[in-house]
Structure formats: structure tokens, C-alpha cells
Amino acid sequence: MNIEQKIEAVLFWKGEPVQKKKLADILHISIDEINEGLSKLKESLAGRGIVLQENGDEVTLGTPPELTELFENLQKEELNKDLSKASLETLSIILYKNGATRAEIDYIRGVNSSFTLRALSIRGLVEKVADTKDSRRFIYKPTFDLLSFMGVEKVEDLPNYEDIKNGVETAAKNLEEENKEIEK
Amino acid sequence: MNIEQKIEAVLFWKGEPVQKKKLADILHISIDEINEGLSKLKESLAGRGIVLQENGDEVTLGTPPELTELFENLQKEELNKDLSKASLETLSIILYKNGATRAEIDYIRGVNSSFTLRALSIRGLVEKVADTKDSRRFIYKPTFDLLSFMGVEKVEDLPNYEDIKNGVETAAKNLEEENKEIEK
């Protein structure tokens, strides 16, 4: 795999502007090689659906300017779409647990929730914060906007809070033990 | 801008699996045109830093499997690569049959698989969907994550997939008759 391809892969994966120096670090090559690779990449992207954007010493991949309107409409449509049952269910668990890890949500729902959580984050209903107990883990918390939209000051004001919270916590606790058992 | 380029742009912008039908809606063209565009896109992506993955009626873009080490280091989350014997058997059936009902899996394994299937669903390796042929039935199918962990763009690229296809199909036919009896 040549440098040009590697650069494309990294920029695609990152999905945000990357410094050329950073690219050189990631690929363990020199800035000159990066520059060369970038100009080749620019050539091969001609006539493709992805464009290379350069801004000072940062580069990123983006969509062609001709399609700006298409994506603006798409964005609007996506944001205004009704939430799916999966999303609502996930949201309810995050609310009643007052912050939950993805593993806990997955366990309670019995399915993987990554796409659902993404959808909820984009709409500002939940936020992803690093776990204070374990910095490699993330916790999904309800946003203040969500609570005020629901007309509650704090999660404890939710109906039947104590009961459901206990149920959710017990389920979350069973998670680790059971997973160990399954993958024995 | 041709269809192939537009498809690439939309898939890049989305950054997650998109149904072919959805692509057709977005671009106001037919599914046939989408399929044609996708196969052209696949060709143009040969030798590039991005791969096109297909799973049933969905498609998405990903990084090349050759760069596994690079991205494994870049991404901080630790990947679970362990598979129990039960998981292995179950995944083999779901992958090589490209989707199977729980009854079929239990029949082939000779044991109850609900525990394993739940664990695999939570890990996001399999997904339970309504059977398109019979909406009362559910099928466990491979997810993009599973294909990604196997390093393939589509199930057909799995090793021995073609060699074995006939054997599976004959067996599957017998199986179906047997299943009718089991479910009685």
C-alpha cells in the first residue's frame, strides 16, 4: 500500500482536519513525503466523489462543493426525522440510570446501541463524557436541555424513579458477571 | 457529476451503513442505477485508501484491511477478539449461511443457542431482523462489524464461501423440512 493510499485512509477515518506534521508522525514518514503523497492523492481524487481540502498546514477530506445543497437538505431531513423506538428506549435507560456506559445500555437492551447513541448525541439529547472512574470509558448522560424539555429539574423527578432506577442498576450489575460466564 | 461519484459522496458524508433504497431516494434514481453505480464505485476504489463494504441491502465505506495495525493503534478503544467455542460455531453458521433463524442454529448445533445469540447481539456481531420472506420469523444476520472483523468487504469474500455454498444449500433444504417438525 503506497503513501497516497495510506494518507487517504487516515483522512477518511479521522473525518476532521489533520495537520500534515501529524500525518507524518502517524505514518512514520517525512513531511516531504506527505506533501508528495498529498499531491498524488489530489490527482487521483479528480473526478471522484470525495475532495481533498487544504487549509494552511491542515488537510481533510470533504464532499464536492456541487453537492452542498444536497447535504444541507439531507442534514435537515435527518435532524427532523422522528426518533425510532430504539432511540427512545435507549434514551429512557440513560435517563433512569442518570448516565450509563454503552455496555450497560447494550446489555439491558440485548442489542448493540452504537448507531442509536450517535443519533441521540447529534440531536443534543445526550452527551458523551469521560468516566471519572475509568478514563478509557465513556458515559452517556442526559443533557440539561432534555430535562427541561421534559419539564423536570432533575432525573429524580421522573415518574417511578426509584423503582426503575433500581431495576436498571441491578441489570447493569449482572452485566459483568454474565459476560464472563458467556465467554468462558 | 455522475452517479458513482454522488454515491461515494453520500456514503462518505454519512459515515455509517446506508440502505441502497435510501441512496436511491436521496439521489432520486432507481435501485438498478444505484447497483450499477456501486459496482463502478467498487472498481474505482481498487488501489485506493477506502473500501466499499456490502451487507445485504446496505453499503458503507471503511478503511483497507491491510492497514489494520495502523488503525488499531490509532483507535484507543480495546477490541475484543475472543470467541468462545459456542460463539465460533454460531458465527460460522450465520456467516456462511448469510443469516439463519434461531431454530436453524439450534438444529445444527444440537444445543440451545439463545444465550450465545444474545451475547453476540450485544457485541454487535450479529443482528436480529425480521425475515423479508416471512415477517413472523426472525433471522440473525452478520453485521458490518462482523464482516469488518473478518476483514472482508462482503460475505461472499469469506474463505471457502463459494466451494461450500452448494453443500450448504442442499443441507439447508433438508434442514427446512426438519425444522417444520421441530417447531411443531
Place this chain on the structure above:
Amino acid sequence: MDTDIYQIQTEAFKGPFGLLLELVEKKKLFINDVSLACVTEDYLKYVNSLTNLKSEEISSFILVASTLILIKSKSLLPNLDLTTEEKSDISSLEERLRLYELFTRLGVNVKENFGQKIIFAPQERKNNALIFLPDNQISKDSMMTFAQNALGRIPKKVFLPEVEVKKVISIEEMIDKLTDRIQNSMKMNFREFSGHTGGAVTREEKVLVIVGFLAMLELVRNGILNAIQDTNSSDILIEKQEVLTDSV
């Protein structure tokens, strides 16, 4: 008569088919009624030694064992009439074992490739625009209902699915019937009785072999029935309802 006792491997759990396949392959045989008859004794010995396994797992071994006894009985007493159901049990076992063998073989690919080469999805796109877009479906009451439903769907650990229990219990019936029929066949006169499994063995000896197998199976079955009554040993997961929950 097969005398080499199958060595029990405790380090990894083998399912009922995994064990059977291993026994057949150890003898370098193809999967058919002859090879299955050959490994019946080893299989029964192994199953009889499975005392510390979960009841559900044992029950699936018993179902296979009872079919093996049918196959063995038929091979020793060729004029034993099998019912349609018994015949279909036998052909189904062969078929399932072939399928199991196929997918186990393919599973080697899965084992070898899983996580070796990985295709990565792009990282989550950062959304800098601070937006808040709620949905009218979100309310205090709806959130309560969704949470309650999600909790209600977590599978409870319960004992054997009813079907399996019924099947295990019906083994008793099967054993009784088969014993009856074998004893009846002893009383009858057959010309072609010298079976293909060994010339010097007398008919009485063959019958003794089968009755011995049946007795072994009965022992294991009793263990299972005790386990069924002991609800504390419950260890199986049943899905409460089949619902689609992840259509995002």
C-alpha cells in the same frame, strides 16, 4: 464390542454433536448409520460421566444418545422394526451431524481470521454546531414506559424449554418400548440373525449389550429428572418475546 474408553476432556465443553463427531473422526469413519453404531458405547460412557454439566446440556446429550441406541439396536437386531418417527430421528441425526461437521470446518476460517485483518468504520464525525432537537414522543410518561419495557425484556434465567423437557421425559417411554420389543424379538425365531457386527456373538449377548445401553441411558435420565425438580439448578436463558428493537 468396542472397548477403548473415550478419554474425557474437561478443559473445553463439547456439545453433543462435537463429541459425536470427534468419536467418529477418531475412528476415521464417514458419517453414516454404521459408524454411528460403532461409537454408541463410547458416547454413552462419556454422557454417563457428565455429572457436573448443566442439566440443559446433558439433556441434549441424552437426546442424541437415545437415537444412537436405536441405531445400535437396529444394527444388532436387523429385524427390529423401527417406527417412522424413529427412522426420521436416525436420518435427522446423520444430517445434523453432517451439517455440524460442515460448519465446524468453516468455523476454522472464522477462528483464524477473526480480528486479524480489520476494516475500520470512520470515527464519529464531530458536530460542532450546538443544537437541541427534541421529539414530541419524549415525555415523562413515555420515558417511564420505555424503560419499564426494556427491563421487562431482559431474559430471565429459567429451566429447560418445555419442548426439551417433554422430549427428555419421553425417553422413558422410548426405553420401555424398546426394551419390550427387544425382549419380544428374543422370543421369536430368526433365520438371518447372525448380524454383521461379529460372527461369534450370540443373539443373547447382543440383546444384553442393548439392554446395558438402555440401562445406562436410564441412569443419566434419572439424573436429569432430578435436576428438573431442583429449580435451583436453573441455568437456561429463554427469550421472552421476539421483538424488533433496533430499527434505528
